[in-house]
Amino acid sequence: MKKIKFNLILLTVLSIFSSCSDYTDGINKSPNEFTDAPGDLLIGQANLAVIKINGSQASRISGIWTDQFTGSDRQYISLDSYIVTSGDFDDDWSDLYTGLAQSKLAETKAIENDDIFLEGVSKIMQAILLGEATSLWGDVPDSEAGDYITSPNPLYDSQVDVFAHVQDLLTDAISKLGETTVSGTYDTGFKSEGTWSEIAHSLKARYYLVAKDYPAALSEAKSGITLGNDLLSIHTSSSGSRNLYYQFIVEERGGYLTAGGPSKLHNLLSGTEPRLLVTPGDSKRKDVYFDGTELNTNVGGYFAIDSSFQLVSYIETKLIEAEAAQRANGSTGSEGLIAFNEARTYLASEYSGDFPLSTSSGINLTNEILEEKYISMIGSLQVFHDARRTNNVLSIPVKSTSATSIPQRFLYPQSEIGANKNFPGVIGLFEKTSINN
Numbered sequence: 001m002k003k004i005k006f007n008l009i010l011l012t013v014l015s016i017f018s019s020c021s022d023y024t025d026g027i028n029k030s031p032n033e034f035t036d037a038p039g040d041l042l043i044g045q046a047n048l049a050v051i052k053i054n055g056s057q058a059s060r061i062s063g064i065w066t067d068q069f070t071g072s073d074r075q076y077i078s079l080d081s082y083i084v085t086s087g088d089f090d091d092d093w094s095d096l097y098t099g100l101a102q103s104k105l106a107e108t109k110a111i112e113n114d115d116i117f118l119e120g121v122s123k124i125m126q127a128i129l130l131g132e133a134t135s136l137w138g139d140v141p142d143s144e145a146g147d148y149i150t151s152p153n154p155l156y157d158s159q160v161d162v163f164a165h166v167q168d169l170l171t172d173a174i175s176k177l178g179e180t181t182v183s184g185t186y187d188t189g190f191k192s193e194g195t196w197s198e199i200a201h202s203l204k205a206r207y208y209l210v211a212k213d214y215p216a217a218l219s220e221a222k223s224g225i226t227l228g229n230d231l232l233s234i235h236t237s238s239s240g241s242r243n244l245y246y247q248f249i250v251e252e253r254g255g256y257l258t259a260g261g262p263s264k265l266h267n268l269l270s271g272t273e274p275r276l277l278v279t280p281g282d283s284k285r286k287d288v289y290f291d292g293t294e295l296n297t298n299v300g301g302y303f304a305i306d307s308s309f310q311l312v313s314y315i316e317t318k319l320i321e322a323e324a325a326q327r328a329n330g331s332t333g334s335e336g337l338i339a340f341n342e343a344r345t346y347l348a349s350e351y352s353g354d355f356p357l358s359t360s361s362g363i364n365l366t367n368e369i370l371e372e373k374y375i376s377m378i379g380s381l382q383v384f385h386d387a388r389r390t391n392n393v394l395s396i397p398v399k400s401t402s403a404t405s406i407p408q409r410f411l412y413p414q415s416e417i418g419a420n421k422n423f424p425g426v427i428g429l430f431e432k433t434s435i436n437n
Helices: 008-019 039-055 057-065 075-080 086-112 116-137 159-177 196-210 214-221 244-252 264-270 282-289 314-329 335-351 362-376 381-389 414-419
Strands: 231-233 309-312
Touching: 039 057, 039 086, 039 116, 039 231, 039 244, 039 309, 057 075, 057 086, 057 244, 057 381, 086 116, 086 414, 116 159, 116 196, 116 381, 159 196, 196 214, 196 309, 196 314, 196 381, 214 314, 264 282, 264 362, 282 335, 309 314, 314 335, 314 362, 335 362, 362 381
Parallel strands: none
Antiparallel strands: 231 309
């Protein structure tokens, strides 16, 4: 499958830095054999890996398997029916671990130069990449990952241990970054009006939620992203920085990815499938997401050429707070309901529509929260994580007649099967990861 070359600009810049610093020194050495790079370029590559894992192939597959989208043509018809091979996941794994290696190098560079801000941002990028890796694949390389000279065959760490490391990285990042704003601080590819620390708290809440530590998720969500401070990927109409969904749908694989069928998400927004909490404003939201049963790539559409993509957001944080409060406190207290209704109030403003507040409690409220998150976070990997964590409580359709559930993980890539002596063995698509057993 054709890879989207989103990092072309930074690679070009990197080659300029490496070949033009001196006209005579090392004249007999190849200018393409990089031995060093500035920390801002290293972290820039890590940032772009985060953008790509959240908005490219992994995102599309997750959206298909949670029936937000439909695989409608050629190999995407196979994806829609869960027919995949290990090789289908080579690119995602490679992008993720290349980004991880770059962020570790950036951390080393930061320590050498006593740059605590670069060190903090590099730890956040590591946390995101490792958090998504272990959420998608289960046990993954971590403690020996990223140094292919010292550890050419990295060991696989347990999913529980990787999540613990993710939390340690984020805790350390918060201590380094304090109230440092995202804007102007190693923010290549990103935009946000918030601070790195509030983003790190939201990430802590995210990965505590995935790991089912609901009290910790609740605590962290309360310190997370505030209204208007989402971490977004920057996209423009210029070649090389266009919205990744737009690139795939319009420029590369027209007709492959739709909401045909229609998808469960399309049905919920159109009213074909009744929502747990009646929401008239969904008619306006549907028109932002979809153009008929096509993903909306028009001006103003969610997948427009210059549309930013949510990486870590207020709506995610608020819905984590709501669900975690419900699960941590049970039927006592109103904390979950208050947080959920704050999210609904935000959505009413965002889409200029009617998003009535909830009066529910107990499991009914929990399911309303999960359904809202399913709808609000279109194209997000977190929807796939939620579906598996909750044992598909929203009844996402099983699309294959030969399957009894939606997929439970990504397959380990063929590159690991063939190259890593510590590869743990083939694990099937429908075998749950350890945290979901």
